[in-house]
Amino acid sequence: MNSLGVNIGETVVNIAVLVKQVPDTNSKIQISGDRVDLSTVKMDISPYDEFAVENALQHKESGGGTVTAITVGSAGADKVLKGVKALGVDNIIRLDCDSYMDSNALQSILAQEISSGGYDVVYCGKSAADTGAGSTGPGLAERLGWGSVSNITDITFDGGLTVTSPSEGGNAIISVTLPAVVSCDKGSTKVRKSNVKGIMMAKKAQVDVKAVAAPVSSVSIVSHMMPPAKPAGKKFEGGESAQTVAQLLRDEANII
Amino acid sequence: MSDTIVIAELSKGKMSHTTNELVTAANKLGTSCTVIVPCLDSSVATDASKISGVTKVIAAKSDVFASYDAAAWAEAIDTVAPSGTMITSASAQSKDLAARIAARRSISVVQDVISIDGTTLSTPIYSGKAIQNVSINGDAVISVRANIFPPSDNNGNCEMQVIDTTGNVSTAIKEMVQRASQRLDVSEANIIISGGRGMGTPANFSHLEEIADKLGAAVGASRAAVDTWDEIPHSMQVGQTGKTVNPNLYIAVGISGAIQHLAGMRSSKYIVAINKDADAPIFQHADYGIVATWEEALPVLSSSLSSLLG
Ligand SMILES: Cc1cc2nc3c(=O)[nH]c(=O)nc-3n(C[C@H](O)[C@H](O)[C@H](O)COP(=O)(O)OP(=O)(O)OC[C@H]3O[C@@H](n4cnc5c(N)ncnc54)[C@H](O)[C@@H]3O)c2cc1C
Numbered sequence: 001m002n003s004l005g006v007n008i009g010e011t012v013v014n015i016a017v018l019v020k021q022v023p024d025t026n027s028k029i030q031i032s033g034d035r036v037d038l039s040t041v042k043m044d045i046s047p048y049d050e051f052a053v054e055n056a057l058q059h060k061e062s063g064g065g066t067v068t069a070i071t072v073g074s075a076g077a078d079k080v081l082k083g084v085k086a087l088g089v090d091n092i093i094r095l096d097c098d099s100y101m102d103s104n105a106l107q108s109i110l111a112q113e114i115s116s117g118g119y120d121v122v123y124c125g126k127s128a129a130d131t132g133a134g135s136t137g138p139g140l141a142e143r144l145g146w147g148s149v150s151n152i153t154d155i156t157f158d159g160g161l162t163v164t165s166p167s168e169g170g171n172a173i174i175s176v177t178l179p180a181v182v183s184c185d186k187g188s189t190k191v192r193k194s195n196v197k198g199i200m201m202a203k204k205a206q207v208d209v210k211a212v213a214a215p216v217s218s219v220s221i222v223s224h225m226m227p228p229a230k231p232a233g234k235k236f237e238g239g240e241s242a243q244t245v246a247q248l249l250r251d252e253a254n255i256i
Numbered sequence: 257m258s259d260t261i262v263i264a265e266l267s268k269g270k271m272s273h274t275t276n277e278l279v280t281a282a283n284k285l286g287t288s289c290t291v292i293v294p295c296l297d298s299s300v301a302t303d304a305s306k307i308s309g310v311t312k313v314i315a316a317k318s319d320v321f322a323s324y325d326a327a328a329w330a331e332a333i334d335t336v337a338p339s340g341t342m343i344t345s346a347s348a349q350s351k352d353l354a355a356r357i358a359a360r361r362s363i364s365v366v367q368d369v370i371s372i373d374g375t376t377l378s379t380p381i382y383s384g385k386a387i388q389n390v391s392i393n394g395d396a397v398i399s400v401r402a403n404i405f406p407p408s409d410n411n412g413n414c415e416m417q418v419i420d421t422t423g424n425v426s427t428a429i430k431e432m433v434q435r436a437s438q439r440l441d442v443s444e445a446n447i448i449i450s451g452g453r454g455m456g457t458p459a460n461f462s463h464l465e466e467i468a469d470k471l472g473a474a475v476g477a478s479r480a481a482v483d484t485w486d487e488i489p490h491s492m493q494v495g496q497t498g499k500t501v502n503p504n505l506y507i508a509v510g511i512s513g514a515i516q517h518l519a520g521m522r523s524s525k526y527i528v529a530i531n532k533d534a535d536a537p538i539f540q541h542a543d544y545g546i547v548a549t550w551e552e553a554l555p556v557l558s559s560s561l562s563s564l565l566g
């Protein structure tokens with residue numbers, strides 16, 4: 001912008017943010033038969049995606065642009081899209097899909113959507129609270145031929161991006177040229193909360209639902225199970241027992 | 257069965273012990289095992305040629321390996337690696353790389369594998385609250401958690417090839433900010449001692465540091481500690497919105513054991529809990545629980561360790 005606040009031939013940034021619906025992290029996970037049963041579980045936005053949304057909104061606020069939130073999932077996931085709409089996201093898109101997809105299938109359809117939408121930057125969570133994988137950001141970037149930075153904790157907008165990302169022995173301050181995919185960790189930024197006006201507006205918002213053709217998954221789920229129960233531990237009373245525990249760490253556990 | 261390809265794990269420019277564990281995992285999946293060593297100087301790759309169970313070592317030598325750029329690393333490694341199922345460690349950087357390489361090859365990636373049975377792989381889901389068993393059909397890239405597969409020994413001697421590689425860098429490191437303390441990061445440590453709100457004040461973390469120094473451990477924290485005290489940085493936080501750790505020993509001091517904290521550390525091999533409340537949930541996950549205040553227990557632990565470790 002020039003001193004009069006007029007855009008001089010600047011293109012506005014087209015920002016995408018990926019959000020996923022996952023079980024609330026406080027919820028108990030149960031197995032029925034040999035599959036996880038989520039029928040009674042409360043669903044919510046994946047925690048790190050909240051940081052992705054915050055960074056996307058701040059990116060827009062720093063220099064203009066639009067923010068589009070995209071999810072891949074079934075109609076139930078519209079709730080998460082409305083939730084981020086209430087925070088100030090401009091457009092909400094759901095790529096309609098109801099079944100398990102492996103990383104190859106998921107990233108393929110996301111890559112198609114991102115290329116056809118003409119985005120300049122994609123924000124996503126460092127990992128989804130269900131998979132814990134952290135695959136989607138870097139995998140999507142590779143398919144688009146874009147650069148990527150992962151697990152960032154801080155970001156500043158200066159035409160390109162400058163981010164802070166953990167590296168061996170400390171933090172790296174990295175400059176990133178667009179287009180790029182940025183996967184977000186919790187950092188020092190506080191995420192905004194929605195207000196009544198935002199929530200009312202989001203209620204009326206229309207989710208842009210798109211059909212997708214995903215490639216066949218080569219990874220398939222065989223079964224789910226509970227983690228093997230740990231053998232009952234030993235419990236001691238009183239501070240003096242720390243000596244016994246130190247001894248056990250050496251003689252029984254063999255780790256010190 | 258086909259060839260499996262291990263991407264060697266390096267730490268501070270040296271071959272990491274984790275690479276031996278990756279070879280064990282590779283030998284469960286395939287009959288032959290090629291280890292790719294991303295390096296600036298190929299001499300580090302000779303360590304890989306000594307690992308038992310390795311068929312061939314390729315030192316992938318390139319300037320891009322001076323600092324991590326996901327795109328450039330994936331390109332450089334992909335160019336030299338044969339086809340087959342590929343195995344990396346499950347460190348944050350290697351998981352990122354695994355995802356990149358899989359996408360480059362249009363195959364799938366399975367992260368944080370904790371067991372391999374034929375072509376069935378197990379991974380924790382919902383932060384370890386359940387296990388998912390998947391079967392892979394064709395080649396995939398998989399990352400394997402540390403401290404689960406026994407390390408292959410170093411009685412091998414196989415052929416080694418050096419290939420110069422290139423990759424296109426798309427990010428640039430402007431500056432490296434060293435960690436304020438010389439202490440290990442929780443994500444790099446084999447032993448972690450963490451403090452929670454029960455430590456009372458951030459200054460009391462010095463008692464944890466004293467024990468950490470004796471054990472060569474990292475110091476971690478609960479979110480309550482990180483959120484309450486500015487002196488405790490987020491980089492120390494273990495848990496669902498902090499780091500997921502998988503050490504041999506995790507000592508939780510003044511930590512109640514909330515589900516989100518457990519999410520980050522429940523897969524530790526051994527867990528010790530020190531808490532004054534006998535009903536604290538952390539005790540349900542502890543191999544060794546000490547019901548006491550830390551004020552009583554830590555001095556005893558510290559002096560016992562001194563005499564045991566000499
Ligand atoms: C979305 C979400 C994400 C979260 N992510 C994380 C995360 O990543 N990591 C995380 O840790 N938490 C996380 N939390 C927070 C979590 O729910 C708990 O609030 C937090 O772990 C509690 O920390 P604490 O155990 O230190 O504190 P408290 O629960 O307050 O426990 C303190 C413990 O110290 C004991 N104690 C007190 N005094 C002493 C003494 N003198 N000696 C010995 N013991 C003593 C008490 O008996 C008590 O058990 C998250 C929560 C949410 C909702």
Ligand SMILES: Nc1ncnc2c1ncn2[C@@H]1O[C@H](COP(=O)(O)O)[C@@H](O)[C@H]1O
Pocket residue numbers: 018019020046048049052070071072073106123124125126127128129131132133134135136137
């Ligand atoms: N089905 C999905 N729909 C939208 N975004 C997703 C989906 N799966 C993963 N993501 C995004 O990718 C991040 C990492 O997911 P994962 O690779 O599964 O750990 C998440 O935090 C989301 O931002």
